[in-house]
Amino acid sequence: MAASSAQARKPGTHGLLSIGQVLARFRPEFPDLTPSKLRFLEERQLISPARTESGYRKFSASDLDRLRFVLTMQREHYLPLKVIRGYLDELDAGRQPELPGAATGPIPTILSTERRFQRDELIREANASPQLLNDAVSASLIVPAELYGEPVLAVLKSLVELQRSGIEPRHLRGFRASAERELGLIESALIPVSRRKDASSRAKANELARDIAGQLEIVRSSLIRSALSRLD
Structure with missing residues (x-):
């Protein structure tokens, strides 16, 4: 428009x-x-x-x-x-589309304001224990903060469910290492754009970074689905 x-x-x-x-x-x-x-x-x-x-x-x-x-x-x-x-x-256009490729958490509506949670509120909303949140922080799955957003709530809820299957945050430490490796790939791809220091180039680099992250998420999800199919 x-x-x-x-x-x-x-x-x-x-x-x-x-x-x-x-x-x-x-x-x-x-x-x-x-x-x-x-x-x-x-x-x-x-x-x-x-x-x-x-x-x-x-x-x-x-x-x-x-x-x-x-x-x-x-x-x-x-x-x-x-x-x-x-x-x-x-x-x-008056339609109700689905938003593809969202990495984590629920998709807010255009009029919604994301909720923020203090530590105790986050634990209560996720039905988690304080120790589970501590373990998630120690495993670098959650970054400690004064206020937490809804994506962090979604992560903590997932950790609650995984714990019921015997999967603890310490078992997921490799996720942080994998994210850092992906970040390295993204930074390498941005070198030609990031060399230019003007505001427009910075905005384009930021958008390209998110685009690459979205594509990597699609590849990762496909690999997981393929691996799961072998369990059938």
């Missing part, structure tokens, strides 16, 4: 937020959000803020919901922008 069409459907800009106000609101949750990132998302037609007569961008409440959805899908599910945009285009 182009910016011109956004301007047509938003007749006024009174009460809307500027880029600076959007950054102030979002940076506690998304500290790497920058003006260049917002402009990049607009260029990719993922957000469509209105414009003042002077050309300044103005964001409505629905723009903020859409932006939060895009940023959450990138950060928590490592989805490339072209996948997210295709999903949003389907929503805009």
Whole structure:
């Protein structure tokens, strides 16, 4: 959806937020959000803020919901922008599409705000023991924090179920090593882009990294399904 069409459907800009106000609101949750990132998302037609007569961008409440959805899908599910945009285009067309390739956790709706949990709340929601969370942190499966998001809750719930089958967090230490190896592959692939230090190149490198991560996830899932088929 182009910016011109956004301007047509938003007749006024009174009460809307500027880029600076959007950054102030979002940076506690998304500290790497920058003006260049917002402009990049607009260029990719993922957000469509209105414009003042002077050309300044103005964001409505629905723009903020859409932006939060895009940023959450990138950060928590490592989805490339072209996948997210295709999903949003389907929503805009009045359909109810499935969002493919999400790495972990439930897919939020476009209007949802992700819940955050303190340690005790996380343990209670996951029906886990404090020791299990401690073991998950020791195995580098969960990064300790003051507040935890829903993807971490999904991981801890999975660890609860795995523990019932006799699989403990210590048995999964190799997962962190595997993730680090994949990160090395991604960093090597980004070298030609990351050498350029301008804001546009950084945004493109970030998007390419997420795209590669999504493709690696598809390969990993296929290998696991293939291995499981041999157990039949």
